[in-house]
Amino acid sequence: MKTELTKKSFTLSIVAVLGPGRELGASNKLLWHISEDLKHFKALTMGHTIIMGRKTYESLGKPLPGRNNVVVSRSGRDLADVLAGLTDSGEVFIIGGAEIYRQTIDLVDKLYITHVQAPLPEGGADVFFPPIDPGEWKETERTDHPRGVTFPFPFSFVTYQRIGKQ
Ligand SMILES: NC(=O)c1ccc[n+]([C@@H]2O[C@H](COP(=O)([O-])OP(=O)(O)OC[C@H]3O[C@@H](n4cnc5c(N)ncnc54)[C@H](OP(=O)(O)O)[C@@H]3O)[C@@H](O)[C@H]2O)c1
Structure with missing residues (x-):
């Protein structure tokens, strides 16, 4: 996608939950429901x-309440038009x-990724997150959870910053 975002006044960030092979979803649904992650997502985006x-x-x-849903x-x-027309001053x-x-990973400044180390539901995933190139992204924050209150597998909240953009 050709979008010029170099002089923007806001931080553009991706939020996603990934399985061990960057799995995102199946049959237009999420793969897992982790209450701690829903709270984390809400705190970030509210x-x-x-x-x-x-x-x-x-x-x-x-629409998700309390947020400007686009x-x-x-x-x-159009995605490029939306990005070009943003006038936010925050995130x-x-x-x-x-x-x-896929169309925005090369444009964004930050990634908030929940890495989930859990078996996939039966049938696996049908959509995947693009690779996170370690030459382009630096991990700046990480919180590891050995398990959730009801979710029995490990997951980690990880923030990545684009290298050269602090
Ligand atoms: N794990 C996670 O964090 C996470 C987060 C979100 C979603 N998911 C999962 O991801 C899956 C959905 O992903 P998906 O890839 O199938 O669909 P999607 O990215 O949610 O939506 C794709 C649609 O967006 C529109 N679109 C794409 N590029 C566009 C552009 N350049 N300009 C304007 N519109 C554009 C098109 O809509 P039209 O067809 O109407 O033209 C396209 O069909 C589900 O399984 C969901 O649960 C996972």
């Missing part, structure tokens, strides 16, 4: 603009799904 693909919006079923569709709002979040992550 009060901010969130940008999502039409399929992710359909999967959510309704849904992109090839028969609606703007790309919340998925796979198609939208």
Whole structure:
């Protein structure tokens, strides 16, 4: 995608939950429900603009409260136009799904990734996050959870900054 975002006044960030092989979802649903992660997502995004693909919006079923929900569709709002038209002064979040992550990972400043070390549900995943190139991204924060209150597998909240952009 050709979008010039070099002089922007806001931080553009991706938020995503990935399995051990960068799995994102299956049959237009998330793979796991981790209550700690939902709280983490809410704390990050509350009060901010969130940008999502039409399929992710359909999967959510309704706008997320307390946030400026922007849904992109090839028969609606164009992703490049939305990004070019943003006038925020804070942080703007790309919340998925796979198609939208793929088109924005080279544009964003930060990644908030929940890495989940859990078996995949039966049938596996049908959408994946792009590779996180260690030459481009530096881990700046990490919180490891050996398990959740109800989720029995390890997961970690990891923040990555684009190298050369502190
Ligand atoms: N694990 C996570 O953190 C996470 C987060 C979000 C979603 N997900 C999962 O990801 C899956 C959905 O991802 P997905 O890749 O199938 O779909 P998606 O990225 O949510 O949405 C794709 C749609 O976005 C629109 N679109 C794509 N590029 C566009 C552009 N340049 N301009 C305007 N519109 C554009 C198109 O809508 P039209 O077809 O209407 O033209 C396209 O069909 C689900 O399984 C969901 O649960 C996981």
